Amino acid sequence: MQTKLKKRNNTQNNHLKQMQTQKITTVETVLAWDIDDIGTWPQSLNNEFRAIILEKDPGRIKALEYPKDIRGRKFTENNYDKRLSNGEIVNRRWLVYSKCKDAIFCFPCKLFNSCNFKIATMGTNDWKNLSHILPQYEKAQQHIESMHKWCELSVRLKNQTTLDAQNQRLLESEKQHWCRVLERLLSIVEYLSTNNIAFRGSIEKLFQPKNGHFGGFVQLLGKFDTVMSEYLQRVTENEIHDHYLGPRIQNEVIMLMSDKVRDNIVSLVTLAKYFAVILDCTPDISHQEQMSLVVRFVNINDSAQITVKKSFITFLEVEDTTGFGLLQVLPDELK
Known part of the structure; x- marks a missing residue:
């Protein structure tokens, strides 16, 4: 049992370090390309990039003026839809247009880098033959497998069952x-x-x-x-x-806790408006004269109970124990 716990703890520590490094790298790299334009994506994507991309649906810019090529042809949004033999129209969610490339891409194949077709790697802008390219491409086995991966990963991210989600839960548990x-x-x-x-x-x-x-x-x-x-x-x-x-x-913990206590006392004194101070001097073991600072004030709590409180604030080192010497030290500390 101890061996298993030790292995688990070592795994947790390694995961925590890796996740910190991966997050920094992911953020820096995402800034270098436009997540909304598939044409700017790098050739290969890791799991962190895929999770970021899948938080959004495939980006499609509405009412875009598509440029014409030298033959006067251009991409039209009619290609986003496929008409079945029974007349039903199905949306090609996988098809995405890149503004910077003036080309179309297959979203899942580009996401998983699992297909060698031009539409999945560099994009295609063969507008003349597009009506023949798309139906043929949809039947390709590699494209079908990418579609399955896309659907499966989207569901797993939604249900938080991916490895990254497990690592995040591990980080939260730690x-x-x-x-x-x-x-x-x-x-x-x-x-x-x-x-x-x-x-x-x-x-x-x-x-x-x-x-x-x-x-x-x-x-x-x-x-x-x-x-x-x-x-x-x-x-x-x-x-x-x-x-x-x-x-x-x-x-350090003692000082942090004492600061909180002192802040609470100060807030009560400020609320009371009027207060008195009690000063007393005594030498410590090294014969250094120390002065204790105590404040006395009237406290009114939420239940309208009135009490007179005395609270110790701090010890102050003093060189002159006369009334004038104590007065020199007191104002700065009260501020």
Whole structure:
């Protein structure tokens, strides 16, 4: 089971890297040709190009003035329709006119590059013999196979059963997995911070004695939670290098969460309009004087309950502990 999971994870990582590269390449290449003009398409198309093209039906420009050749002949839109022996008229959806080439192409054969006929590769503008070329071409086996591929791929794209759609679902699944992992890590950080509990021990590695409360909580969740269990397996088997467990990421998460808390306090103080500040100084272990900044304000919540709140904002390093010295530091921090 572990071997299968490891292979699946390696496959996922490879797919993610390939998909990022393919998306960039696809976008850059599509910009080089006009998707609405089949005559500008490259000779060979990959799956990404086909998916982009099939999002639209074969492009036909309506009410276009078709140019005449040296014999005075030109393409007419009557060729888009075929009259059956019983008098029924059927639309040739596969037939597309290219403005830049002044020629017609077979849309599915050009899409899959599966036919050697001129109408499928370079396009044809033999307007004189077109009434004979089209019926004969429609009977060609290669054209019929391309039509089947076109219909099948269109249905699969619509139902999201293609390989690209599967890769996209794989990418989305991997993204959701990491969102759930980070959600649990944030909860651990929030609990330790709220209860003023030390994060780290003397060792930072998982499943080692004295690796601290943060590592211990991660290991504990892994025993009961399937998301963390899979995550820990990836970490311990070195399947991933970015595991978000180190001291730097812990400090970064703490700062991000504290910024959110501070922003919320600031919004409440701004809403209250009037507030008071409480300043207190004390030296730290290095004898550097530190000043704590606390704001006191009246809070009115949605249920019209009025309370007086005091909220700690930050510690400030000060050189002068006199009233004037504290006043020099305070305005900038309040801004």
